[in-house]
Amino acid sequence: MDALLILGGLLLILAGLVWLVMRAFSTSLLWGWGSLIPPITLIYVLRHWRTARKAVGLVALGVIPLVVGMVLMASQDAARLEAILSLRWLKEQPKAPAELAIRLHGELDGQPFNPQYAELIDGVLSLREGEDFFARREVTIRLPQAQKAPIKLDVLPEDVGQLPEVEISWLLPEQDLPEARRLSKGYTLHLDLQALPPNKLQGDFHLVLPPAFKTSLSGSLELFSDRLRYKDGRLDAQFDSRETLAKVIDDYLQRRFATRLVQLADLPEVTFPATHLPLAVQARVNGEAQSLELVLEKGARGWQVQGDHYPALAEPRVAEPAKPAPEAEPAVAQNSRPALDRRQRFSLPRLQRNPEQYRSLSMRVSKVAGGTVEGRFVGVDGDGSIRLSQQLGGGGGQASFSFKPDEIGKIELLEP
Template identity: 75%
Template sequence: MDALLILGGLLLILAGLIWLVMLAFGTSLLWGWGSLIPPITLVYVLRHWRTARKAVALAGLGFIPLVVGLTLLASHDPVRLAAILSLDWAKPAYQAPAELDIDLHGELNGQAFAPQHAELIDGVLSLREGQDFFARREVKIRLPQGATKAPIRLDVLPEDSGNLPEVEVSWLLPEQDLPEARRLSKGYTLHLDLQALPPNKLNGDFHLVLPAQYGTTLSGRLELFTDRLRYRDGQLDTAFDSQETLVHVVEDHLQRRFASRLVQVQPIPLVTFPTTRVPLTVTARVNGQDQQVELVLRKGQSGWQVEGDHYPQLAQSTSAPSKPSSAQVPTPREPSRPTVDRRVRFSLLRLLSNPQQYQNLSMRVFKVSGGAAEGRFAGLDSDGSIRLSQQHGGAGQASFTLHPDEISRVELLEP
């Protein structure tokens, strides 16, 4: 109501001023042009009051709803009124500096492509445009094993064959609820020359050209993250929302709690961001022994921290590690067990019958109506719907669900 009164009052005042200028032009051309200058407008009103009084009265009537609307706004939302009167809305919006220095030029599916986020995590190089759960446009390159450690130098030509990176491009049209995707295992041109940029970045040259029917070319300088941690002034930024940040906070807490740096935290349950409070049951190996601890993580002004954390910092060890005695007998290491590849014989039925086995694994879901979605498996809802989550760089983490009746096929992307 207050907004309508304010808007109506402003419209009446504007109509009165326009009418006044029209009356001035009707008096003479000189008065008309002069009335466009506020001081001369006032002189015209005083000299030709009988002619101008109708327009002045209309403009004066506009102040009545304007004052009433501002009074109502001040009574229930004074902060908004102060922002309006301070004219902050007229100032140009502040744009935060980009986290990554990305200077790429090109197109994807025939449309201009300007990625804002890039990362190389778990062997997948991802270039993403858009901050929603599904990217408007995205390029993913799954690098072969052994080609993910800096420096990365890789050249692929259309005629090459063998163990080549898999390239996937996807785009989301306005009328679609899931993006379309295309994958290539050969027949494209790729050039990567990336160098390490401490603490957790790579930067260098990037060049990608897909066959003409895909309408995709991308070339320039690229900077990307190698994990989901963020640093500020050389220190870890614990305010950033990611699984890795929580693991670091938990590990630091346990090291100080048990006064030992020999702490290995097991994977924690998947957390959906944004949130400010996370209760966790953490399993960790401390000094060679398994420990299970109940913790509550809370996000405050200084970032994520464990509730009730009053343990002091660990002293820096300056003494050299002692050499093992010759009398000590080395403990035989247990033979490593072969890793089971869960992608073998994976299906939607296996996922629904034993969801715990695939928790937090990356998978791709194909919808019956078309389109595909990719994310990490976050469990099943009460109605049996599959819930996937995605980490969006600085945008946090998002999740979505698909009912089994909507799914035609599920593909597991890691062992």
């Protein structure tokens, strides 16, 4: 309401000033040109009050809603009024410093490629240009297996065997889905990445595809190794991701049960952006299964559990016994891996019959009408539609897709 009053008052004042200039021109050409200069305008009003009084009255009428609107805005949001009056909105806003130091030079499909976001998570390296849901241009490299830093990899065009799969995609203005091209051999790739704490990789990157793809990139870059963000070495709880929620919940459970022996199960799928998320959480605390209904809220300090009033845990003692657990963990993790590669027998009917077996795994859907979409499998709707979720680049949150069976030309499982 306050903004409308201010805008209406300004329009009335502007109309009154235009009317006053028109009156001055009707008096004489000299007075008309002179009225465009504020001091002479005032002289004209005093000398020709009978002619100018109606236009001045319209200006005065516009001052009333302008003043009322400014008073209302000052009482409700003084900082906003100060920003308007100081004309800060006319100045160009300073750009925030880039999260990643990406210095790559080259092209993708014959067009300049300047990625702003890069990550290497679960063996998938992604370089994205553009902050929309679909990247304007993107390079995706799927490594044969996930690797830990340091990562060194060299591929030549004549190499054969189990090589990384390279995919390039670009979105044209007239298209709804991006175009994509994939190849598994015949290219040149050089990776030399070192760990950059707390959760980044940095190093050299070089990629040259066959001439038909018109794609080559070379330079140095930084990549995120997970979907967490840090500020001054501490977790940034403002960032929207399931990993951030998991860290917040894990810290909450440790303080609530006064123990560091907390193993949190995978969280259910969530949709960002959001400020209020009820979650059903499964965890093992001191070896006992716990099922909790938690509500997470996002405030000024970022994500936190509603009703969290538990104090911080005391630092563990140096000479604390019972440390054989790290030796047992690899055995448990090794036994929990599936013996068979589920990609070999994967199909759409099998996915619809047993969706729980593939939940949260990465998949690629190629539509009959053209275009491909990648994401993590969420579930099957009542009508048989396949739902995928996709993490947006740059911290943009998550988005969800739904594909009817007759729309799917091909569906691929990308993880074993």
